[in-house]
Amino acid sequence: MSTKTLPDRGDTHKQSTAGPERSAGRRNSGLRSPARGRQARAAWILAAPFLALFAVFMLVPVVWSLLMSLTDTKSADLRTPLNVSFTGIDTYVRLFQDDQFFTALRNTGVFVLVALPLTLAAGLAAAVALDRGIRRFRAVFRVGFYLPVITSIVAVAVVWKTLLEPRAGLVNLVLGWFGIDGPAWLADTRFALPVMIVMAVWRNLGTVMIIMLAGLQSVPQSLMEAAELDGAGPWQRFWRVTFPLLRPALLLTAVTTGIGYLQFFDEPFVMTGGGPLDSTLSATLYAYNQFGNGNYDMASAASYVIFVLIVALTVLQFRVLRSVD
Amino acid sequence: MSTLATLPAATPDTERTLRHRRVRQTWGRPWLYLPLAGALLLMIAPFLWMLSGSFKPEADIRRVPPVLVPTAPTTANYGELFSTLDFTSMFANSVIVALAVTAGNLIFCSMLGYALAKLEFRGQRAVFLLVMGTLMIPGLVTFVPLYVLVSNMQLTGSLIGLVLPFLAGPFGVFLMRQFISTLPDELIDAARVDGCRELAIFAKIILPLTKPALATLGIITFLGSWNNFLWPLVVAQNESQYTLPVGLALASSGQSFTRFGILLAGAVVVLLPVMLVFLLFQRQFVAGIATTGLK
Numbered sequence: 001m002s003t004k005t006l007p008d009r010g011d012t013h014k015q016s017t018a019g020p021e022r023s024a025g026r027r028n029s030g031l032r033s034p035a036r037g038r039q040a041r042a043a044w045i046l047a048a049p050f051l052a053l054f055a056v057f058m059l060v061p062v063v064w065s066l067l068m069s070l071t072d073t074k075s076a077d078l079r080t081p082l083n084v085s086f087t088g089i090d091t092y093v094r095l096f097q098d099d100q101f102f103t104a105l106r107n108t109g110v111f112v113l114v115a116l117p118l119t120l121a122a123g124l125a126a127a128v129a130l131d132r133g134i135r136r137f138r139a140v141f142r143v144g145f146y147l148p149v150i151t152s153i154v155a156v157a158v159v160w161k162t163l164l165e166p167r168a169g170l171v172n173l174v175l176g177w178f179g180i181d182g183p184a185w186l187a188d189t190r191f192a193l194p195v196m197i198v199m200a201v202w203r204n205l206g207t208v209m210i211i212m213l214a215g216l217q218s219v220p221q222s223l224m225e226a227a228e229l230d231g232a233g234p235w236q237r238f239w240r241v242t243f244p245l246l247r248p249a250l251l252l253t254a255v256t257t258g259i260g261y262l263q264f265f266d267e268p269f270v271m272t273g274g275g276p277l278d279s280t281l282s283a284t285l286y287a288y289n290q291f292g293n294g295n296y297d298m299a300s301a302a303s304y305v306i307f308v309l310i311v312a313l314t315v316l317q318f319r320v321l322r323s324v325d
Numbered sequence: 326m327s328t329l330a331t332l333p334a335a336t337p338d339t340e341r342t343l344r345h346r347r348v349r350q351t352w353g354r355p356w357l358y359l360p361l362a363g364a365l366l367l368m369i370a371p372f373l374w375m376l377s378g379s380f381k382p383e384a385d386i387r388r389v390p391p392v393l394v395p396t397a398p399t400t401a402n403y404g405e406l407f408s409t410l411d412f413t414s415m416f417a418n419s420v421i422v423a424l425a426v427t428a429g430n431l432i433f434c435s436m437l438g439y440a441l442a443k444l445e446f447r448g449q450r451a452v453f454l455l456v457m458g459t460l461m462i463p464g465l466v467t468f469v470p471l472y473v474l475v476s477n478m479q480l481t482g483s484l485i486g487l488v489l490p491f492l493a494g495p496f497g498v499f500l501m502r503q504f505i506s507t508l509p510d511e512l513i514d515a516a517r518v519d520g521c522r523e524l525a526i527f528a529k530i531i532l533p534l535t536k537p538a539l540a541t542l543g544i545i546t547f548l549g550s551w552n553n554f555l556w557p558l559v560v561a562q563n564e565s566q567y568t569l570p571v572g573l574a575l576a577s578s579g580q581s582f583t584r585f586g587i588l589l590a591g592a593v594v595v596l597l598p599v600m601l602v603f604l605l606f607q608r609q610f611v612a613g614i615a616t617t618g619l620k
Contacts, residue, residue, distance in 0.1 A: 035517075040446035042523030046436040047452065053433065053493040058459055061470035068469065081473050126364070133357040135350070143607070144365045147372060150599050152552040154570040155592035158577050159375045162585050167389045170374050176390065202368065210611055263463045269555075270574065287465050288555075296469050303465040310461055 069301035075294030091301040101302065103278050104286035107193060111282065112261045112313075115197045119257055120250065122201055123208025128238070130209070131216040142213075146206035153203075157270035160199060161186070186272055189279040196267045196280055204260070208253045215249030216242065251321040255314050262310050283309075372596075378589035379403070386586050402590035410587075412594060414565065415572040422487050422557075422568060423550040429492030430546045431539055438501025439527050443513055453502075456495045468556075475560060486560050487568070491550065497542050504538035505531060540609040548599050569595045 064081075069091050071084040095101055126145055130138050148156070163170045164185040172182030185191045219242055227237045265284040268274050274281035274289070287302035378386065379402055381395040406412050440446070441453050471490050480486030508531065516526045554570035561567050567575070573591045603610060 036445060038523055039444050042527075043440040043444035043446035043449070045524065046440040046444075046527060050433040050437040050493045050498065051452070053429075053489075054456065054495075057471065057474075057490040057493075058467060058495075059455075061467035061474065062459070062462060064470035064473075065466050078473055078476060081477070129357055129361055133354045134361065137358075139607075141361060141365055142611075143604070144369050146603075147369060147600070150548055150552075150603050151372075152554065152570050152573075152592075152595045152599075154554050154574045154577070155375075155595045156371070158573065158585075158588045158592045159371045159378075161577075162378060162589065163371055163374055168387070168391045170370070170391065170393075173390050202371075213611075259461060259463075263465070265465075265555075284463065284465055288468075291465075291469050291472075296473070299469050300466070303463055303468070306463050307461075307466055310463060314461065 065300045066304060068296050069304055071297060073296040073300075075296060077296070087297075091297045092305075095298060095301050095305065100278060100281070101283075101286055104281045104283045107279070107281055108262065108264055108283040110193065111197060111200070111264050112258065115200045116254070116258055116261055118197070118201045119204050119261075120208055120254060123205040123253070124212050124246075124250070126205060126209040127212035127216055128242075131213055142209075145209055148203045149206040151203075153266040153270055156199070156203065157267075161271065164195065187276055189276050192272055192276060192280045196264075196271070199267050199271075200261065200264070204257060208257065211249050211253050212246065215246045219245050247321060251317065254317050254321060258313050258317060259310050262306060262313060375589050375592050375596075378586060379593045381586050381589075383586060402586040403594075405587050406590050406594065410572060410576055410591070411564065412569070412572065412591070415567045415569045416594070418484060418487075418566060419551060419568040419570075422484060423547050425484075425488045426491045426550040427543050427546045429488070430494055430497040431543055433493040434497030434542065435501045435505075435532065435535060435539065436527070437498050439505050439531055441498070441502045442505035443508075443510070443531070444523070456498050459495050460499070464555075471556075472559060481560050482562050482566070484566055487557050487566065490556070491553070494546075497546065500542050500545075501535065501538055504535060508534055537609060537612070540606060541612060544602060544606050544610045547602060551599055 070086060070088060072087050072091075073081065073084045077084050126141075130141055134141075162168075164172075166172060166182070166184040166187075171185070175182040183191055185195050223241055224237060227241050232240060263284045264282040265288065268280040268282055268285050269288070272280045274285050283302065283306050287299045287306065290296075290302060291299035377394055380398040380400065381392075382397055382399045382401065385392055385395050385397075437452075437456075441449060475481060475486045475490065478486075480489065512530060512534075513526055516530050517523075521529070552570060554568070554574060557566070557568045557571045558574060561571055564572075569591075573588065573595055576591065577588050
């Protein structure tokens with residue numbers, strides 16, 4: 001392919017600096033233009049397959065979704081998706097008039113505010129314990145803590161449902177040993193969302209742990225020894241030396257986990273369907289349900305609102321976690 | 326513990342401090358093992374419960390209060406899984422889809438990753454920002470149009486519809502670009518001096534050097550595809566296209582509690598391959614997660 005289009009010359013040598021007369025007005029990279037042309041052509045050949053797929057299955061849908069939210073697209077328009085009428089921000093107005101959407105937003109907010117700090121703290125604690133605290137069986141602990149991350153949510157759901165079964169489940173059996181009469185966790189509006197939070201922390205702390213472990217390994221040992229010589233106790237050493245060095249890793253995990261948590265979906269979808277009484281209905285599940293009901297416009301509008309929230313949270317996290325310096 | 330080491334002793338190394346130092350060197354902080362073991366038990370309790378439940382006969386599943394270990398272990402749950410639910414074909418579908426998605430990402434992402442990392446072309450920055458920008462877009466934004474698209478392409482009735490939308494993801498480009506950027510430019514310049522063509526440089530020189538990154542991306546993509554369930558759940562129209570998670574999800578909805586032995590066995594079957602992949606390639610996997618910070 002390339003042999004046909006490329007000017008077939010032997011001198012691909014980089015006679016840099018020689019004569020940049022043809023590229024005078026352009027970005028001066030030190031390459032002669034034929035060489036640069038060859039490079040550019042190769043780059044586009046390499047980029048083309050990805051970009052073609054990416055355009056069709058990512059860019060087009062992203063724009064299309066926005067357009068859907070500005071029209072009255074329903075599932076009846078599936079075969080004739082262009083045959084819809086423009087309704088402007090009407091869908092967004094209806095979305096924000098829907099009490100159920102606010103319930104979903106509130107649940108998502110509670111979920112993020114509680115689960116995100118818990119996940120980060122648990123993951124960090126696990127990483128510090130494994131890196132600084134113990135020397136034996138590290139791999140066993142690491143694999144055990146990471147196992148939930150790689151497990152299919154469907155398998156997780158099946159197992160947790162039986163764990164939480166009011167009378168035949170493990171959780172209430174163990175609580176019973178301590179004389180506690182456990183509730184019907186998933187059928188109780190007070191407990192269903194907290195259960196989702198615990199599940200999410202359980203599923204995701206392994207990811208935080210792995211990234212923090214890598215961060216901890218990059219903290220130079222000499223720095224710790226110097227701090228110890230200066231009389232810093234373990235607690236001081238952690239907060240004054242280790243923690244500041246971990247901030248980039250912390251920011252990274254806070255941002256990626258935050259993006260994931262704002263799309264809180266899997267747990268309620270497979271465990272409760274959003275119930276009981278919408279107590280675990282998340283914003284993403286709301287959007288999905290609108291899709292299931294054939295309201296493609298509402299589904300798209302709701303997912304765009306979530307998108308905006310994700311961007312907002314990410315910007316906020318960068319501000320907060322960076323500004324301390 | 327650390328205070329003991331600094332105790333003013335008559336001789337700098339009494340037998341006691343020596344022993345303590347030895348313990349600390351081989352074990353770290355011994356008291357930490359207990360809380361960590363407790364945490365580990367909490368983390369893997371669901372898996373132990375799953376394993377135990379998958380071998381329970383029906384009578385045990387129904388028992389109140391439940392038993393921790395099956396009274397008469399049986400493999401009947403596994404047998405029924407493969408005889409009545411056709412787990413074999415679902416297993417095959419999961420493997421085919423995961424391998425195809427993985428192959429696509431390895432090929433397309435490494436190609437673009439190299440172009441972005443080492444080649445100069447106009448629009449390079451724009452392409453990079455465009456691809457990276459989509460990392461923040463929630464999956465549901467593209468979900469509805471993708472469904473309309475794929476169903477209009479008449480692909481909802483085949484495995485192609487499960488594969489095509491996931492063949493080229495932005496995450497892989499990010500990972501490959503990051504990795505290839507760390508390779509020395511001199512390698513490429515030297516190859517150019519030797520008259521090597523641009524595409525050959527990628528195929529013959531760069532690609533072999535990116536094996537660690539390819540391994541990481543391969544594992545991450547494989548696991549992600551294996552566990553993916555929402556898209557196949559919506560798109561797969563008949564049982565012949567179900568993947569394992571879809572089969573398990575559909576089997577679990579509207580089942581009576583006594584069938585949970587079979588579902589738990591199903592969960593074990595879904596988990597086993599990824600556990601195997603994880604244990605075999607743990608090192609690359611952990612390294613990849615750590616360098617990119619993304620799942």
